[in-house]
Amino acid sequence: MIAKISRYAILLIIVASLSIILPELYWMLFNKPIYKPTVYYSTVLDDFIYTQYTDKNNKIYSDLKDNTYDRKTFETMVPFSFYYDLEKWGILPESVKGLQITPKFIRYNSQVLRITPRDLNTPLISLNPLIESQSDFARLEMPGELFRIDQKIEFITALDNSVNDSMSEIYNQALIDQGFCFPVKIIAGNPTTRKSFDEGYFIVDAQNSVFHLKKVKGQPRCIKTDIPSNLNIRTLIIREHSRKEFYGLIVTWTDEVYMITYDNYSILKLPTEGYHADDMALLLSINPLHKLISYSDSREMKCVLLDNDYKVVNRYHSSWTPKEEWISSKVAAILFPFDIETQSRNSDYKYLKVNFNGITSLIGILIALLATFFCKRFVYRDELTNNWFDFVIVAVSGIFGAIAVLFIRPEPWD
Amino acid sequence: MENVIECINLTHYYGKKLIYKDLNFTVEKGKIFGILGKNGTGKTTTINILMGFLRPTGGKCYVLGEESHNLNPQTRVKIGLLHEGHVCYEFMTVAQIEKFYSRFFPNWRKDLYFGLIDLLGVTYDHKISNMSCGQRSQVALGLIMAQDPELMILDDYSMGLDAGYRMLFIDYLIDYVRENNKTVFMTSHIIQDLEQIIDDTIIMGRQKILLQMPIKEFLGSFHQYHFNVNGRLPDLDYDDTVANWESLKNHYTVYSFKAEGDVKTYLENKGVSIKDFHETSMNLEHAFIGLTGKY
Amino acid sequence: MYKAILYKEWLKIRWAVLGYIIVLLGFLTYIGLEVRYWFGMNDPISIWLMVIQKKILYYSAIKFLPVFAGIVLAVVQFVPEVVKKRYRLTFHLPISETRSLLFMTGICTGILLLFSVIYILGLTIIGGSFFPREITSSSLLTVAPWLLAGLVGYLGTAAIVIESSWIYRLAYALMFTPFIMKLFAESGYNEFQFSFGSYLLVSLFYTIIVLFPGYRLRKGSK
Numbered sequence: 001m002i003a004k005i006s007r008y009a010i011l012l013i014i015v016a017s018l019s020i021i022l023p024e025l026y027w028m029l030f031n032k033p034i035y036k037p038t039v040y041y042s043t044v045l046d047d048f049i050y051t052q053y054t055d056k057n058n059k060i061y062s063d064l065k066d067n068t069y070d071r072k073t074f075e076t077m078v079p080f081s082f083y084y085d086l087e088k089w090g091i092l093p094e095s096v097k098g099l100q101i102t103p104k105f106i107r108y109n110s111q112v113l114r115i116t117p118r119d120l121n122t123p124l125i126s127l128n129p130l131i132e133s134q135s136d137f138a139r140l141e142m143p144g145e146l147f148r149i150d151q152k153i154e155f156i157t158a159l160d161n162s163v164n165d166s167m168s169e170i171y172n173q174a175l176i177d178q179g180f181c182f183p184v185k186i187i188a189g190n191p192t193t194r195k196s197f198d199e200g201y202f203i204v205d206a207q208n209s210v211f212h213l214k215k216v217k218g219q220p221r222c223i224k225t226d227i228p229s230n231l232n233i234r235t236l237i238i239r240e241h242s243r244k245e246f247y248g249l250i251v252t253w254t255d256e257v258y259m260i261t262y263d264n265y266s267i268l269k270l271p272t273e274g275y276h277a278d279d280m281a282l283l284l285s286i287n288p289l290h291k292l293i294s295y296s297d298s299r300e301m302k303c304v305l306l307d308n309d310y311k312v313v314n315r316y317h318s319s320w321t322p323k324e325e326w327i328s329s330k331v332a333a334i335l336f337p338f339d340i341e342t343q344s345r346n347s348d349y350k351y352l353k354v355n356f357n358g359i360t361s362l363i364g365i366l367i368a369l370l371a372t373f374f375c376k377r378f379v380y381r382d383e384l385t386n387n388w389f390d391f392v393i394v395a396v397s398g399i400f401g402a403i404a405v406l407f408i409r410p411e412p413w414d
Numbered sequence: 415m416e417n418v419i420e421c422i423n424l425t426h427y428y429g430k431k432l433i434y435k436d437l438n439f440t441v442e443k444g445k446i447f448g449i450l451g452k453n454g455t456g457k458t459t460t461i462n463i464l465m466g467f468l469r470p471t472g473g474k475c476y477v478l479g480e481e482s483h484n485l486n487p488q489t490r491v492k493i494g495l496l497h498e499g500h501v502c503y504e505f506m507t508v509a510q511i512e513k514f515y516s517r518f519f520p521n522w523r524k525d526l527y528f529g530l531i532d533l534l535g536v537t538y539d540h541k542i543s544n545m546s547c548g549q550r551s552q553v554a555l556g557l558i559m560a561q562d563p564e565l566m567i568l569d570d571y572s573m574g575l576d577a578g579y580r581m582l583f584i585d586y587l588i589d590y591v592r593e594n595n596k597t598v599f600m601t602s603h604i605i606q607d608l609e610q611i612i613d614d615t616i617i618m619g620r621q622k623i624l625l626q627m628p629i630k631e632f633l634g635s636f637h638q639y640h641f642n643v644n645g646r647l648p649d650l651d652y653d654d655t656v657a658n659w660e661s662l663k664n665h666y667t668v669y670s671f672k673a674e675g676d677v678k679t680y681l682e683n684k685g686v687s688i689k690d691f692h693e694t695s696m697n698l699e700h701a702f703i704g705l706t707g708k709y
Numbered sequence: 710m711y712k713a714i715l716y717k718e719w720l721k722i723r724w725a726v727l728g729y730i731i732v733l734l735g736f737l738t739y740i741g742l743e744v745r746y747w748f749g750m751n752d753p754i755s756i757w758l759m760v761i762q763k764k765i766l767y768y769s770a771i772k773f774l775p776v777f778a779g780i781v782l783a784v785v786q787f788v789p790e791v792v793k794k795r796y797r798l799t800f801h802l803p804i805s806e807t808r809s810l811l812f813m814t815g816i817c818t819g820i821l822l823l824f825s826v827i828y829i830l831g832l833t834i835i836g837g838s839f840f841p842r843e844i845t846s847s848s849l850l851t852v853a854p855w856l857l858a859g860l861v862g863y864l865g866t867a868a869i870v871i872e873s874s875w876i877y878r879l880a881y882a883l884m885f886t887p888f889i890m891k892l893f894a895e896s897g898y899n900e901f902q903f904s905f906g907s908y909l910l911v912s913l914f915y916t917i918i919v920l921f922p923g924y925r926l927r928k929g930s931k
Contacts, residue, residue: 003923006918006919006923009915013915014884017884017888123847123899125898125899142754143754146761148843156841159753161839161841191762342891342894343894348896348897348900349902350891352891352904407876408877411921414484462929467927467928467929468928469928483927487805490802491803493801495801499793501793502795503717503795505720505721506720513713513716514717515713517712518713
């Protein structure tokens with residue numbers, strides 16, 4: 001009896017392995033790249049304009065009226081994005097839409113901020129450096145300690161791997177003075193020295209209040225912001241920029257995106273209808289005249305153009321045949337009743353997740369059952385009634401189960 | 415008499431290849447039973463089934479009243495196995511292996527094991543893998559003797575042994591078996607050794623048993639007759655009288671279970687004129703070849 | 710009886726066990742010295758940030774040691790049972806095949822767990838001496854799938870060695886490998902944080918897979 005169960009354990013492992021490996025191999029054969037457009041806003045045409053690969057080595061430059069351009073012409077229509085090329089060619093206009101421009105001006109007034117699903121779904125060790133924000137020196141420097149913050153804030157000196165109690169106490173007190181309530185829910189900052197200044201960290205406390213903590217001349221500066229505590233914040237993406245327009249973005253669990261402005265931390269909701277943080281990459285590109293938000297997943301892309309007052313000026317939407325509607329996907333859905341997903345391009349986490357392929361897989365299951373019955377009855381002449389559970393396995397797992405039970409045959413059990 | 419082994423309609427195939435069909439035999443308690451047969455007749459298959467390491471395709475094989483391939487662990491205490499090549503846990507020393515086995519058998523007879531080992535003149539920390547084949551056979555025999563089983567199944571004990579160790583082995587075995595009234599089922603490719611030991615035998619031919627009888631009865635009733643003929647003799651049929659025959663030029667040999675007179679009459683009835691008809695005596699090996707043929 | 714089997718198994722695996730412990734301690738010492746060297750040569754904070762932000766796993770040198778140990782243990786334990794059909798000796802002992810097989814694999818599972826304790830202890834000591842506790846605990850979470858791979862690798866290899874048919878062996882080898890490979894799929898720390906439980910659950914099935922090939926061996930199936 002236990003030997004029989006042992007065989008089922010082996011069959012189960014084989015089914016699991018096959019449902020990982022076979023779909024992987026299948027898609028290695030039949031997967032095709034999805035060529036998404038890269039969308040710009042042309043100040044010349046006053047309309048969206050895009051580049052897109054049509055196949056591996058063919059890139060088109062086109063506007064929405066299907067006029068195609070060569071690369072050079074295309075770039076001249078998007079001067080804010082390609083100003084460095086235009087300048088090299090000596091054709092950078094002196095003004096765009098009445099705005100005097102220089103490369104320095106464009107660089108100063110441009111910012112690109114990207115949020116990918118992977119950014120949100122990645123494990124992180126919550127130890128952060130608090131960089132001096134008003135240093136006497138031109139460049140930012142890493143401090144000699146990292147801090148952890150959970151039930152309290154603690155600074156750990158790297159030199160001897162010990163807690164700096166006095167420093168911790170000062171910062172702890174600064175937080176408490178502002179009404180900070182431990183434990184911490186979220187901490188977000190931009191811990192790098194490769195930027196021009198540092199804004200420290202935004203910390204969400206136990207009561208969902210957002211605090212801004214930074215180090216000024218070695219001392220804590222902690223501010224309780226007025227960011228509403230009912231936002232249901234998922235994460236904050238902090239990106240310092242010399243323009244000092246906003247600290248960064250808030251992504252909520254309801255997939256809303258807010259900007260934290262320098263105007264006393266007032267927040268501004270971005271028009272990102274249909275944005276889904278777990279599947280979509282969001283790109284915010286800012287140039288002297290516009291802010292372009294584009295977000296896309298494997299089936300569609302949406303772009304919203306805002307002016308400098310954050311008013312919607314224009315929208316763009318493009319969609320393509322989603323992978324689920326490919327013929328190869330439909331064949332896969334018949335062939336495989338399910339697959340086991342162990343990793344995703346939208347996450348750094350590893351899974352062991354079963355994805356069912358829906359009703360069409362019944363066809364594949366039926367074929368697998370018939371094939372199993374035929375083989376067992378007429379080729380192997382195996383004992384069927386004593387091993388009826390083999391058919392249950394095939395009925396549940398289709399081709400995976402059929403391969404398993406036909407390879408690892410039942411014994412004459414005692 | 416109680417049957418220790420009972421095989422009923424034993425049938426075995428390897429894939430589609432038939433080894434034998436409907437084999438029936440029994441081994442009585444207290445008997446030493448030998449199974450003889452040329453290569454490929456299924457001796458090893460039978461031993462494997464009896465030892466419980468092969469499930470027969472058809473039929474039943476009972477050892478001590480239980481199906482051999484599904485023996486109760488407690489029943490295994492009563493069965494001693496000597497494996498082909500005297501396989502044992504060679505990574506153990508003489509003392510370690512005794513210590514190991516003694517834990518499993520309630521009637522463990524340490525004295526019998528060390529009695530045999532002491533004859534070898536090896537130290538107790540001697541590793542078995544460093545022993546000669548002959549020495550290892552003594553270890554293996556000592557272990558099953560110490561186990562004190564009711565039934566001993568010995569698979570080709572003589573393999574790899576020189577004459578001295580073979581005799582030593584047999585001397586100890588017979589002494590032990592007779593003294594303790596054990597049942598033994600054995601094979602060997604050295605048939606002349608078996609002649610002095612076994613009570614009962616089955617001789618296996620292709621896909622069937624050629625005979626099963628006590629060995630004394632076999633040697634007493636199986637005859638070898640020689641004669642010469644003039645000219646050519648037509649081929650003889652195998653029947654009740656002629657169990658086997660062979661010829662070299664005009665010299666003929668006939669093997670038969672019939673008496674001299676019957677055979678002579680039988681041949682004359684075939685219209686054969688024979689000269690110099692006489693019987694010669696045979697030992698077991700000779701009789702075995704006579705029955706099964708040289709090829 | 711079980712003590713006797715334990716004794717027999719120990720005789721087979723003892724050199725592999727001692728050898729592995731030496732190798733493991735050697736690797737742990739190497740990692741410790743290497744990390745110490747990094748700290749000597751660089752600004753300590755940059756090492757910490759390299760581990761946290763670049764997700765460098767300073768202990769990746771011992772990534773495959775547990776699965777290696779598992780495979781070696783299965784081989785030294787079961788190959789002697791299979792060559793010269795020595796399993797016949799074991800299966801004729803007055804103890805049920807199921808119990809003796811599970812006891813035999815249980816012994817090495819226990820030894821692998823002991824190895825894991827040394828492994829974890831080593832990483833804790835290294836982590837504790839050079840890194841904040843968050844990094845140390847993430848190292849333990851990150852190596853958990855590797856340690857699991859050791860157990861699964863052991864049980865899978867044992868089944869493959871015990872199996873009597875080469876076709877089945879090949880099928881087992883092909884089918885046991887993908888799951889084990891997935892346990893090594895990480896590209897940074899803590900990536901199995903949410904799925905390790907599921908992997909552990911599937912691994913539980915590996916604990917009884919030796920019984921089927923054992924049964925086939927016992928009954929002379931080809």
